[in-house]
Amino acid sequence: MMKARVFVTLKPAVLDPQGKAIQNALNGLGFDEAQSVRQGKVIDIELSGDDNSAVQSSVTEMCEKLLANTVIEDYRIEIL
Amino acid sequence: MKSAVIVFPGSNCDRDMQVALREVTGKEPQMVWHGDSQMPNVDLIAIPGGFSYGDYLRCGAMAANSPIMKEIVKQANEGVAVLGVCNGFQVLTECGLLPGALMRNASLRFVCKDVHLTVENNTTAFTSNYQQNEPILVSVAHGDGNFFAEPETLNKIEGDGQVAFRYCNADGELVARANPNGSVNAIAGIFNEQRNVLGMMPHPERHSDKAIGGTDGGRLFESLMGALS
Numbered sequence: 001m002m003k004a005r006v007f008v009t010l011k012p013a014v015l016d017p018q019g020k021a022i023q024n025a026l027n028g029l030g031f032d033e034a035q036s037v038r039q040g041k042v043i044d045i046e047l048s049g050d051d052n053s054a055v056q057s058s059v060t061e062m063c064e065k066l067l068a069n070t071v072i073e074d075y076r077i078e079i080l
Numbered sequence: 081m082k083s084a085v086i087v088f089p090g091s092n093c094d095r096d097m098q099v100a101l102r103e104v105t106g107k108e109p110q111m112v113w114h115g116d117s118q119m120p121n122v123d124l125i126a127i128p129g130g131f132s133y134g135d136y137l138r139c140g141a142m143a144a145n146s147p148i149m150k151e152i153v154k155q156a157n158e159g160v161a162v163l164g165v166c167n168g169f170q171v172l173t174e175c176g177l178l179p180g181a182l183m184r185n186a187s188l189r190f191v192c193k194d195v196h197l198t199v200e201n202n203t204t205a206f207t208s209n210y211q212q213n214e215p216i217l218v219s220v221a222h223g224d225g226n227f228f229a230e231p232e233t234l235n236k237i238e239g240d241g242q243v244a245f246r247y248c249n250a251d252g253e254l255v256a257r258a259n260p261n262g263s264v265n266a267i268a269g270i271f272n273e274q275r276n277v278l279g280m281m282p283h284p285e286r287h288s289d290k291a292i293g294g295t296d297g298g299r300l301f302e303s304l305m306g307a308l309s
Contacts, residue, residue: 014228015262021188069181071233
């Protein structure tokens with residue numbers, strides 16, 4: 001059994017109104033140092049098998065096919 | 081014109097679409113469940129609005145991978161007319177039949193109201209009953225209708241006449257406050273390159289009867305009826 005963690009975030013060029021709203025809320029709480037906020041998703045996957053590169057390529061395919069919309073999102077994979 | 085309406089778990093405009101198509105075509109549309117892998121032989125496939133699969137992961141992402149969509153993509157590529165409204169538009173971008181993506185509304189609010197659209201291209205099977213640049217009245221009801229495409233894609237959509245509708249005011253003017261969701265270039269609906277696939281956030285089926293607000297939306301179905309019968 002292996003575990004992978006996928007981070008899905010909006011591409012830098014894509015506006016993130018949710019991140020902006022979070023930043024405004026943080027500033028409202030007095031965290032004036034919060035200058036910019038961008039938010040995204042974390043997806044944890046448990047996978048059968050023990051071959052690192054096979055898991056890497058399988059999770060990459062999952063990201064391309066479903067987990068990220070590559071028109072607007074980037075993804076990053078960590079094998080845990 | 082024979083038509084089919086695709087029903088996903090969480091679709092909620094499927095019956096409105098059914099009524100609009102029944103009224104215009106005089107024939108009963110076939111309701112097709114998302115888990116089916118066979119499409120009936122029809123002239124128009126309609127993907128209705130709603131919250132397919134609870135909008136889990138991203139709006140339309142799960143529906144785009146459902147069994148029936150493989151068959152719809154195949155038929156669309158063979159030239160069958162496909163109309164995606166609201167969630168249906170999101171599904172069409174997610175499955176790659178249409179370019180771009182629908183993001184959270186810039187206001188972060190769900191927007192439910194009547195809007196005006198300009199008809200940007202009336203030379204298609206979907207829009208031939210409209211005048212070019214005519215303002216029409218329909219309604220929107222969505223939280224994720226903010227159309228986005230990268231500059232290169234956007235230039236192609238604009239240059240090729242793939243923009244179907246833009247949000248405008250009652251006089252047909254493209255003013256910023258008429259754009260309900262922050263869509264780039266106020267885009268409300270787009271065609272694929274071949275013009276046999278249309279995705280739009282506003283609901284033409286909700287303006288298909290004088291008794292419930294207007295008939296400007298119904299003219300889209302009448303256009304299809306003229307082109308596909």
